[in-house]
Amino acid sequence: MGFLVDAERCIGCHACEMACKNEYQSEPNVRWRKVYPINETEYSLPERNHLSLACNHCEKPECLRVCPVRAYTKREDGIVIHDQGRCIGCKMCAMACPYEVPQYNVRLKKMEKCNLCDGRLDQGLKTACEAACPVEALSVIDFNGFTKYGFVIALPGFPDPSITKPTTRFIKPRIGAQVRRDQ
Amino acid sequence: MGEYPLILFTVLSQLSAGAAITLSLLDYFTKIDNSAGKKSTLVVLVMIALSLGISLLHLGHPFNAYRALTNIGSSWLSREAILFFLLGILLLVYYFQWKEENSFRKSLGLIISVVSVLAVVSSGMVYVLPAVPAWNNFSPILFFLFTGAALGPMFILLMLKLTNGAFSRLVQFTAVILAASLMCFIVYVSVLLSGSGASASTGSQIVGSGIFWPRLLVNWILPLGIFAWLTFKRISPDRKVVCSLFVMVFIGELLGRYLFYYASVALKVAGL
Numbered sequence: 332m333g334f335l336v337d338a339e340r341c342i343g344c345h346a347c348e349m350a351c352k353n354e355y356q357s358e359p360n361v362r363w364r365k366v367y368p369i370n371e372t373e374y375s376l377p378e379r380n381h382l383s384l385a386c387n388h389c390e391k392p393e394c395l396r397v398c399p400v401r402a403y404t405k406r407e408d409g410i411v412i413h414d415q416g417r418c419i420g421c422k423m424c425a426m427a428c429p430y431e432v433p434q435y436n437v438r439l440k441k442m443e444k445c446n447l448c449d450g451r452l453d454q455g456l457k458t459a460c461e462a463a464c465p466v467e468a469l470s471v472i473d474f475n476g477f478t479k480y481g482f483v484i485a486l487p488g489f490p491d492p493s494i495t496k497p498t499t500r501f502i503k504p505r506i507g508a509q510v511r512r513d514q
Numbered sequence: 515m516g517e518y519p520l521i522l523f524t525v526l527s528q529l530s531a532g533a534a535i536t537l538s539l540l541d542y543f544t545k546i547d548n549s550a551g552k553k554s555t556l557v558v559l560v561m562i563a564l565s566l567g568i569s570l571l572h573l574g575h576p577f578n579a580y581r582a583l584t585n586i587g588s589s590w591l592s593r594e595a596i597l598f599f600l601l602g603i604l605l606l607v608y609y610f611q612w613k614e615e616n617s618f619r620k621s622l623g624l625i626i627s628v629v630s631v632l633a634v635v636s637s638g639m640v641y642v643l644p645a646v647p648a649w650n651n652f653s654p655i656l657f658f659l660f661t662g663a664a665l666g667p668m669f670i671l672l673m674l675k676l677t678n679g680a681f682s683r684l685v686q687f688t689a690v691i692l693a694a695s696l697m698c699f700i701v702y703v704s705v706l707l708s709g710s711g712a713s714a715s716t717g718s719q720i721v722g723s724g725i726f727w728p729r730l731l732v733n734w735i736l737p738l739g740i741f742a743w744l745t746f747k748r749i750s751p752d753r754k755v756v757c758s759l760f761v762m763v764f765i766g767e768l769l770g771r772y773l774f775y776y777a778s779v780a781l782k783v784a785g786l
Contacts, residue, residue, distance in 0.1 A: 420574020440574030488784035
């Protein structure tokens with residue numbers, strides 16, 4: 332399982348971020364999902380595009396490898412779960428994740444991250460971020476039956492996917508044609 | 515509290531590991547006074563316990579720290595904790611072996627040396643992370659080993675009354691280690707600065723930091739200058755000189771560790 336982020340559809344409204352915070356009532360300093368602006372110089376023409384990211388539920392999660400207390404597990408469907416009950420707040424996972432996903436909850440003194448709304452998915456519901464997206468730019472894909480083409484494994488600004496093999500996939504934004512007046 | 519507990523923990527634990535190796539090798543190859551050896555073992559043991567205690571202050575839940583011993587299969591932090599804990603236990607046994615001539619103690623000393631090296635290496639491996647390009651190489655292990663090798667022998671020199679031969683050999687060893695660590699540091703920073711992205715940013719942060727030059731001065735320039743002057747004048751260093759050198763290098767290592775944690779730049783989403 333992983334997220335499919337359609338950067339062509341995303342308008343950077345942050346509704347996904349807010350829906351996630353609302354669902355889990357996370358602390359003010361904690362955002363499990365974040366919307367990043369893509370640098371406008373990354374494409375041949377300046378475009379305002381956004382990257383909505385939460386945990387990438389990587390195939391080779393660094394958080395799981397470095398955690399000294401086995402607080403991380405990977406479910407059979409690929410979701411990387413963080414068990415706050417075991418966490419001792421050593422912040423090792425935050426140091427090891429290239430995507431700055433695990434965040435420190437200053438009130439609980441423990442780490443936390445997106446668990447891909449595992450409880451909602453198990454009930455057959457959509458994730459909070461997917462349900463809240465007004466332009467349907469976010470969806471959860473199951474790689475077992477995923478036959479769609481035209482997606483990429485990284486967009487500009489997304490750290491090297493070869494480190495942890497994230498399962499997040501992206502649909503690239505279409506860059507418009509440049510219209511010039513005749514000389 | 516930031517990373518201050520980790521700065522103190524890593525420097526103190528590496529100092530203790532270096533001192534444990536020096537003590538056990540001296541015990542194996544030379545003759546050490548029993549009471550001085552016993553006292554030194556106790557001090558090293560207390561330092562390891564202190565450093566482990568300080569490391570708990572970094573945790574959100576220090577009373578659950580015992581859980582950190584459970585992921586030895588993949589986590590270097592678990593391995594580090596277990597090895598330093600084991601080193602403490604071995605030193606406790608070693609402490610009670612300081613009686614007359616004791617071959618078991620000497621063999622135990624060799625085991626302590628191996629465990630000490632492994633503990634420092636595992637400390638370094640904790641920071642070998644692909645997410646921090648400046649650390650994702652041999653440098654954390656190398657510089658942690660240098661810390662132990664520079665501070666440990668000087669600490670034992672101050673604890674024991676050694677013969678002139680052993681004393682001057684250990685002083686020479688420290689001077690060589692300091693020179694080697696300075697060379698490696700220069701190469702490391704040069705390589706970082708010649709790179710790009712997060713590595714180059716780390717190099718710039720190190721060189722641009724306000725404590726870069728003070729660190730260079732107290733960790734290497736002053737101690738190596740004193741060593742060079744003593745050699746040039748053919749003066750054998752006494753305990754006062756070694757004590758001053760130890761204080762300088764210890765402060766230099768603390769500053770260096772501060773730079774290690776605060777100057778490192780990790781990979782970030784949407785570039786730097």
